[in-house]
Amino acid sequence: MPPDPEALKSRDPWAALRATTNARIGLARVGDAMALGDVLAFQSAHALARDAVHAALDTTALASQIAGPVITVRSAVPDRETYLRRPDQGRRLHPDCASLLPRGDYDAVFVIADGLSATAVATHAVPMLEAILARLPMLRVAPVVIATQARVAIGDEIGERLGARLCAIMIGERPGLSVANSLGIYLTHHPRIGCRDSARNCISNIHTKGGLSYAAAADTLAWLMREALHRKLTGVGLKEAAGDLIGDRS
Amino acid sequence: MAQISATLAGKTFRFLDLKHVLACASPRRSGDELAGIAARSDAERVAARIALADLPLRTFLEDALIPYESDEVTRLIIDTHDRAAFAPVAHFTVGGLRDFLLSYEADTDRLHALAPGLTPEMVAGVSKLMRNQDLISVARKCTVVTAFRNTIGLPGRLSTRLQPNHPTDDLRGIAASTLDGLLYGTGDAVIGVNPATDSVPNGLALLDMLDGLRARYDIPTQTCVLTHVTNAIELINRGGAVDLVFQSIAGSQAANAGFGVDLAILAEAQAAALALGRGTAGQNVMYFETGQGAALSAEANFGVDQQTIEARAYAVARHFQPLLVNTVVGFIGPEYLYDGKQIIRAGLEDHFCGKLLGVPMGCDVCYTNHAEADQDDMDNLMTLLTVAGVTFVITVPGADDVMLNYQSLSYHDLLYLRSNFATRPAPEFEAWLARMDMTDRNGRVNIPEQHLLRRMIGHDAA
Numbered sequence: 001m002p003p004d005p006e007a008l009k010s011r012d013p014w015a016a017l018r019a020t021t022n023a024r025i026g027l028a029r030v031g032d033a034m035a036l037g038d039v040l041a042f043q044s045a046h047a048l049a050r051d052a053v054h055a056a057l058d059t060t061a062l063a064s065q066i067a068g069p070v071i072t073v074r075s076a077v078p079d080r081e082t083y084l085r086r087p088d089q090g091r092r093l094h095p096d097c098a099s100l101l102p103r104g105d106y107d108a109v110f111v112i113a114d115g116l117s118a119t120a121v122a123t124h125a126v127p128m129l130e131a132i133l134a135r136l137p138m139l140r141v142a143p144v145v146i147a148t149q150a151r152v153a154i155g156d157e158i159g160e161r162l163g164a165r166l167c168a169i170m171i172g173e174r175p176g177l178s179v180a181n182s183l184g185i186y187l188t189h190h191p192r193i194g195c196r197d198s199a200r201n202c203i204s205n206i207h208t209k210g211g212l213s214y215a216a217a218a219d220t221l222a223w224l225m226r227e228a229l230h231r232k233l234t235g236v237g238l239k240e241a242a243g244d245l246i247g248d249r250s
Numbered sequence: 251m252a253q254i255s256a257t258l259a260g261k262t263f264r265f266l267d268l269k270h271v272l273a274c275a276s277p278r279r280s281g282d283e284l285a286g287i288a289a290r291s292d293a294e295r296v297a298a299r300i301a302l303a304d305l306p307l308r309t310f311l312e313d314a315l316i317p318y319e320s321d322e323v324t325r326l327i328i329d330t331h332d333r334a335a336f337a338p339v340a341h342f343t344v345g346g347l348r349d350f351l352l353s354y355e356a357d358t359d360r361l362h363a364l365a366p367g368l369t370p371e372m373v374a375g376v377s378k379l380m381r382n383q384d385l386i387s388v389a390r391k392c393t394v395v396t397a398f399r400n401t402i403g404l405p406g407r408l409s410t411r412l413q414p415n416h417p418t419d420d421l422r423g424i425a426a427s428t429l430d431g432l433l434y435g436t437g438d439a440v441i442g443v444n445p446a447t448d449s450v451p452n453g454l455a456l457l458d459m460l461d462g463l464r465a466r467y468d469i470p471t472q473t474c475v476l477t478h479v480t481n482a483i484e485l486i487n488r489g490g491a492v493d494l495v496f497q498s499i500a501g502s503q504a505a506n507a508g509f510g511v512d513l514a515i516l517a518e519a520q521a522a523a524l525a526l527g528r529g530t531a532g533q534n535v536m537y538f539e540t541g542q543g544a545a546l547s548a549e550a551n552f553g554v555d556q557q558t559i560e561a562r563a564y565a566v567a568r569h570f571q572p573l574l575v576n577t578v579v580g581f582i583g584p585e586y587l588y589d590g591k592q593i594i595r596a597g598l599e600d601h602f603c604g605k606l607l608g609v610p611m612g613c614d615v616c617y618t619n620h621a622e623a624d625q626d627d628m629d630n631l632m633t634l635l636t637v638a639g640v641t642f643v644i645t646v647p648g649a650d651d652v653m654l655n656y657q658s659l660s661y662h663d664l665l666y667l668r669s670n671f672a673t674r675p676a677p678e679f680e681a682w683l684a685r686m687d688m689t690d691r692n693g694r695v696n697i698p699e700q701h702l703l704r705r706m707i708g709h710d711a712a
Binding site: 017021025026027032034042046050085086087088177179180 | 420619647669
């Protein structure tokens with residue numbers, strides 16, 4: 001007769017500790033090695049993470065979920081392998097896309113970029129966008145830009161061409177084993193080619209498996225955007241002003 | 251400087267300067283390609299090695315890769331170069347140094363005596379003329395011993411950093427991961443946590459917990475919160491239980507500025523930690539991490555290839571008599587080291603260069619999920635490094651760092667290395683494991699008895 005799982009659990013001294021961390025503690029041993037079940041669980045998580053890195057973003061499906069005008073662009077990167085090897089190319093627009101971004105008078109542009117996890121963007125970008133727009137009804141917002149094979153700094157060129165005072169780019173973060181679809185948002189005031197990362201504010205770890213909620217992320221982003229427009233800056237200076245509100249995320 | 255060139259199959263390849271020939275001689279890697287300084291063909295790469303082999307070692311003392319006037323790391327390297335130690339190899343070419351290092355004559359004592367006479371650029375240069383097995387066999391001959399609460403780096407020993415990271419710095423979660431690691435006999439190099447929130451109050455809370463745990467079980471090891479060096483100084487000022495001061499460093503003044511440090515602040519932190527007098531077995535109070543690609547990612551590589559500028563970081567480390575140094579080899583990303591092959595090669599190079607320069611070199615055998623690598627590559631690298639006599643490796647629960655989101659080695663992996671290569675922990679820690687009934691008569695780590703587990707867990711974290 002197989003052992004009763006509940007009885008086994010009560011004999012497992014690690015049971016209480018597992019609630020304190022998602023680290024892989026208290027794993028079994030076979031000789032020196034990890035038990036096969038744990039090996040396969042690890043490989044499963046790694047496979048999901050790798051698939052997330054290499055998945056292509058379905059831009060048509062994404063655009064259809066967004067109310068209002070959408071412009072789709074791509075970076076100078078030809079394929080995923082180049083994307084991983086050449087972050088410099090992922091920061092620049094493909095030359096064919098420049099004319100798709102007419103200059104206007106905008107407070108902000110929201111860019112949705114695949115980054116390192118298209119699954120994160122496909123899952124979280126639309127609800128995140130809706131949450132932030134609901135908090136900033138007075139904002140003059142440019143058409144939403146969807147960018148593929150893109151790094152964070154592609155928002156600088158997009159924002160510069162559109163003439164937007166702020167660029168908020170939502171981008172798929174590097175997948176981990178526990179979460180393969182985490183979204184990050186980077187906010188840059190006066191976006192232009194060559195902006196330094198220290199001039200941005202970042203909200204990371206947005207996902208639904210114990211990460212930052214859409215509402216909490218939108219509250220922080222709305223505060224940052226209002227203050228950035230008011231103070232005409234983002235980055236270290238704004239982070240210091242924000243103090244405890246944005247904590248240590250950037 | 252004379253023209254640097256070599257002819258291969260009737261074609262002559264010319265190199266502009268020392269920096270250029272070093273970059274072209276490097277094994278292929280994505281970071282040098284990203285920087286636009288890699289060899290443009292395999293033939294050019296080998297031609298660069300042929301040319302490099304004939305360069306006199308003295309060239310490296312005459313041609314600074316980054317100007318002396320503008321870079322304090324260059325000044326440190328030149329000003330602290332020991333000409334007497336260099337004398338036995340002063341007449342060699344780079345190729346001649348390679349042959350000497352591999353000769354029977356170059357034993358542990360001679361290599362130890364030579365270390366202060368070698369510059370990072372010489373060591374990086376010779377590594378480019380060495381195959382993986384050469385990097386292993388020479389590193390294996392180097393012994394670098396350091397001490398704080400135990401003794402690290404003795405022959406036949408392999409130490410481990412226990413890395414109990416937690417995504418929100420939950421003290422109970424960190425304690426749980428720490429206990430798990432201790433039960434596998436890991437943690438003799440350091441119990442070191444990367445905080446999710448890099449602030450002084452958070453650092454104090456973590457230090458209190460880790461030091462309390464160490465003191466309660468009387469563990470002969472050291473603890474560390476891997477916070478910025480300026481935070482560490484503040485922690486010391488506030489009475490924090492700082493054993494080791496940690497800092498990430500790189501191989502140029504500008505790259506170090508990107509980390510928010512310079513040599514003066516590192517010296518200030520070392521002095522502050524020394525003043526606490528917490529070491530019992532020795533006074534090596536510094537812990538540094540480095541990694542190929544750090545300088546380029548800070549746009550502070552000055553056209554120097556990523557392996558050579560990485561080796562320059564070891565000169566910075568060496569100056570502060572660290573207890574531990576490790577390269578975070580696969581952590582920085584595929585734009586610097588693309589796949590398992592590049593990560594493995596870089597891990598062996600970094601270990602070799604560190605050891606030859608006299609640095610207690612360890613390695614975070616690791617990769618990220620966007621690199622073309624997996625746990626099989628880590629098995630290969632940890633095995634090769636153990637054969638090479640690596641000072642320590644990093645271990646995390648189940649090889650999965652849930653805070654930094656990358657994969658390193660598991661506690662289980664250490665058991666594999668102990669069993670298959672007869673490597674033992676630091677002697678003081680080994681004796682503690684025996685005293686705690688955590689190892690059997692052969693030094694093999696027991697599968698913990700329920701009562702021991704309950705005692706340790708019940709006491710600390712439940």
